[in-house]
Amino acid sequence: MSFVVELDQVQRVFEGPPAVEALQATDLYIKKNEYIAIVGPSGSGKSTLLHLLGLLDSPSSGTYYLNGIDTSALSERERAGMRATAIGFVFQSFHLLSHRTNVENVMLAEVYKPGSSKNRKQRAVDALEQVGLGHRLNAYPTTLSGGERQRVAVARALVGKPSLLLADEPTGNLDTRTGEQILSLFDDLHEAGLTLAVITHDDEVSQRAQRQIHIRDGVVTSLETSG
Amino acid sequence: MLEDDDFQRSEDVVEIEIAQPATPVATSALTFRDLFSEMSIALTSRPGRTLLTAMGTILGVAALVATLGLAKTAGNQIVSRFDELEATQVKVEPQQQRGFGEQQQTSVIPWDSEDRLTRLNGVRSAGIFSSVNVSDSVRSVPVDDPLDESEFQIPVQAVSPGFFDAARSSLATGRFFDEGHSERNDSVVVLGPEAAERLQITRVDNTPAIFIGDKPFTVIGILADTAREPSILNALLIPNGVARQTYELQAPAEVLIDVEVGAAELIGTQAATALSPGEPDKLRVAVPTSPKRLKEDVASDVNALFLVLGGISLLVGAIGIANVTLVSVLERTGEIGLRRALGATRRHVAAQFLGESVALGILAGILGASLGVITIVVVSATRQWSPVLETWLPFAAPAVGALTGLLAGTYPAWKAASIEPIAALRSSS
Structure with missing residues (x-):
């Protein structure tokens, strides 16, 4: 069994004063093609965990292996390179550029990925078709509904064929119905072999995952396996 | 549970050590x-x-x-638009000296200025000219007739032969005087056109004479026009020789130089030394503003x-x-x-x-x-x-x-x- 993510006694302390231990020393493993939910109230440290997993932040101590690579030994450029190649992000507020078409927004994901200029547009089109937006390729995000926008964002996260899809409150800005569409899209992607980590405070969202990781006050309290 | 974790971790560390060289990390690139x-x-x-x-x-x-x-x-x-005429003219005159009136006359401009300057490369022609202090009036007839309106106060200027070229003067009739006239102290005169009109002299083939005071002068030429020094249009021009002998002219007042286009600045630096090697500072050289x-x-x-x-x-x-x-x-x-x-x-x-x-x-x-x-x-x-x-x-x-x-x-x-x-x-x- 190969692991996409392995956290070995990873701890994150924000230097004070007063110093805040946002994440206490944690061991965490995410297997390939696993679908996990990281659940916790706001301020629990789940965003910290997300940023650590997404290589946007570095642990104060401990080691984070992504795809078996010790990320603490990497340079800033290599960490950025791993963000470009191994991780796909989906955000609560979509973060789409309003002056670019959907295809251009999806293509943006590969701008910083080395050797990716060939067929970039075709991959973007494919990714949009995969999320069911093949008919809105050249529309601008401002003309889309919230659910459609989030699907463009998912397409952007998928286009680089990441090892891990990190979603931060993906349904937080959506109503129940469109949120449900995103969640079933995640189910499909999981079926297709993608590894997903979804951060949420919503139990309905977390129940869709195979496994829930609860986090409170910087402590990962349960690592239960469901299904 | 704990043991399981530990086991898995240590197993993975081994796996990583093998795997890491095989999967080099791509750096991000733009x-x-x-x-x-x-x-x-x-x-x-x-x-x-x-x-x-x-x-x-x-x-x-x-x-x-x-x-x-x-x-x-x-x-x-x-x-x-720059004036060619202006650009090729250099004038030399003595520095205005503070002191007594008589001393001011001790000009350092030599009588042979013309020779000295024409030897310089870039000088086309040069001539000296000075106003002659003549108190007598000028007449075209020898008779002193109080009723006749033929007596005038006309300025008299002594010039060297080269002056006519330097001033780019042209003749209506007759000729300019030359160095010989000056050396022999000949009493000859060239009239400016306005002066000729006032004296009612229109031709020189009958060798008309005029009188400056009582001294007769033979008119040998009448000017048509001059490009420089327009004051000579209304003047009597006499050779230096007669001016020195008869009117006690002490020294030339000014030198007029006609230079090649572009040579004005160079001549300006050389003229003073050529004219007065001992005291070039005593001369003031007026050079046209150069185009540059x-x-x-x-x-x-x-x-x-x-x-x-x-x-x-x-x-x-x-x-x-x-x-x-x-x-x-x-x-x-x-x-x-x-x-x-x-x-x-x-x-x-x-x-x-x-x-x-x-x-x-x-x-x-x-x-x-x-x-x-x-x-x-x-x-x-x-x-x-x-x-x-x-x-x-x-x-x-x-x-x-x-x-x-x-x-x-x-x-x-x-x-x-x-x-x-x-x-x-x-x-x-």
């Missing part, structure tokens, strides 16, 4: 083509805003180009003021770019966070914002240069000048614009690079 396309999308997505941002720089560059071009155009214009100096004067006058104005508006333009870029960095915080999440390093973010402001500067430089050139052409057209433009100027303008953009973009780019992706991604833009 190709120049991608950077260029990102920049151009950012600049063209809001063309109105881009244009307004660049406006200050456009005007600054336009002011600089128009200033330099118009100074050049105007300078050339003045030079092309004239051009420089005009250019520097016009330039100094407008270059300062152009510089100020360029500075304002730079502040404008810096300001708007800084605002757009704040506006695009979310985008910056997103780009970092997608694999951009701080350098990539800085490069993009710096690139955008440099591109904006280059754009402003091109537009400004065009505007400046149009200004030059329009002004030239209304003044009927021929527009003159340094060829490097339209090419230097985008470079100036680029530099402006670079300076303006440095701080915003640094600001953009220092944005933390975590904070940026939380902001909901």
